[in-house]
Amino acid sequence: MEKNYRILVVDDVAENIQVAMNILREDSYELSYATSGEKALELIRSQDFDLILLDIMMPGIDGFEVCGQLRTYPRYREVPVIFLTARADIDAISRGFEAGAVDYIIKPFHAAELLARVRTHLELHAARQVLRRHNLSLQEKVQLTERRLLTELEQNQLEMIHILTELMEFTSDETGNHIKRVADYSRLLAELTPALTEEDAEIIYHASPMHDIGKVFIPKEVLNKPGKLSHSEFEVMKTHTTKAHQFLQKSKRKLLKAADIIAWQHHERWDGAGYPRALKGEEIHIYGRIVAIADVFDALTHKRIYKPAWSMEDARDYILEHSGSHFDPTLVDLFQQHFDQFTQIAND
The missing domain is CATH 3.40.50.2300 (Response regulator)
Structure with a gap:
């Protein structure tokens, strides 16, 4: 002894x-x-x-x-x-x-x-x-292992998102640049939103590329139609939100859960006139409200098969005009106050 x-x-x-x-x-x-x-x-x-x-x-x-x-x-x-x-x-x-x-x-x-x-x-x-x-x-070793496994799971989620967004690019007129810009806009707007954390900004950055993943289920003749969609065609197009939800809803992983929210809700409108569920105001998840602005701004400022590109100023004015109807007015204010940062992303 x-x-x-x-x-x-x-x-x-x-x-x-x-x-x-x-x-x-x-x-x-x-x-x-x-x-x-x-x-x-x-x-x-x-x-x-x-x-x-x-x-x-x-x-x-x-x-x-x-x-x-x-x-x-x-x-x-x-x-x-x-x-x-x-x-x-x-x-x-x-x-x-x-x-x-x-x-x-x-x-x-x-x-x-x-x-x-x-x-x-x-x-x-x-x-x-x-x-x-x-x-x-x-216990420290267990915690280290858990952290390593969590990192691996998150990496697997990112790889899954990358594969699915590439599939989306292949099956529609969406480009990788559009997807990247929407992710950058979304992260910037999340960082500017006082109620959100740095983790929220990273989650929305990685999940927002999945916003239109449901379009892989839409017939090509509707998805890539160069002219205006008919009423029935538009009804088919709108189903990309619910089809994405059906595809993603069973996942318990935070990135894929966030992707589900975004894909399902980014076409909802602040005034309740959106789809697929006519959610209104703060019934729409903040992730969906953010991506709604990011997606529309990028769609307006870049050429599509059915329309020419708008100027940055015209796109900004459209979003300001629809503040409180289509878009969350608080987020629109942040977008306006930091418009130069959004144009810089658009021009990169």
């Missing part, structure tokens, strides 16, 4: 202290003593001990109260306390265990018993500390 353990002996009888300390010196412990509960608490507050031998019955603050106060100090919550008692008083011994003692010794001391019990409880205490350190180390 190591010989650097620190033990506090507390007894109101000096002779008992002397006998105990003489016995304990056989194992070369570092020893301190107190002749009252008050003095014991002073030493406990100022020093660290590995084990305490504590007399139950003392005038003033007795052993029960010392033990109770001892457990209020975090560093002493598991330090073993062995009660010292002059007789085998079952009630007193029971109170001692309730107060937090781990064992008791009856006075007068028998050297072999005192040494054996002190050694046993010091070894148990040391073993518990080793086990705790091991558990903490194991």
Whole structure:
């Protein structure tokens, strides 16, 4: 056994202290003593001990109260306390265990018993500390593994989104540049929105490229029609929002859940006149409201098979004109205030 353990002996009888300390010196412990509960608490507050031998019955603050106060100090919550008692008083011994003692010794001391019990409880205490350190180390390893797995899952989600957006480009007139710009606009607007966090901005950046993923389910003759869609064709086109939701809704992963929200809701309107569910105002998720502005601004400012490109200013004026009807007015204000940043993304 190591010989650097620190033990506090507390007894109101000096002779008992002397006998105990003489016995304990056989194992070369570092020893301190107190002749009252008050003095014991002073030493406990100022020093660290590995084990305490504590007399139950003392005038003033007795052993029960010392033990109770001892457990209020975090560093002493598991330090073993062995009660010292002059007789085998079952009630007193029971109170001692309730107060937090781990064992008791009856006075007068028998050297072999005192040494054996002190050694046993010091070894148990040391073993518990080793086990705790091991558990903490194991917990850290588990947390590290969880973080690694989470990173891998997020990377898998990003790869899935990348594959699906490439599929969307292949099956429609959407271009990779449009998808990238919508993601950049969306992240910028999210960063400008006080209610959203940096994590929200990153989520919307990675999820917004999926806003039109439902178009892969739309017939090509409708999707790529160069002229204006008929009423029935437009009704078919509108189903890309619900088809995307049906495709994405079962995922529990945060990026794909966000993609589901965006794909399902980015054609809703602030005034409730949008589709597919005619949501109104803040019934529309903030992600959907943000992407609605980003998608329309980019669609207006770039050429499509059915229309020429608008100027940046005309597109801005359209969005301002439809603030409070099509678009969230608070987001439109942010868009207007930082319009130069949006035009910079559009020109990159």
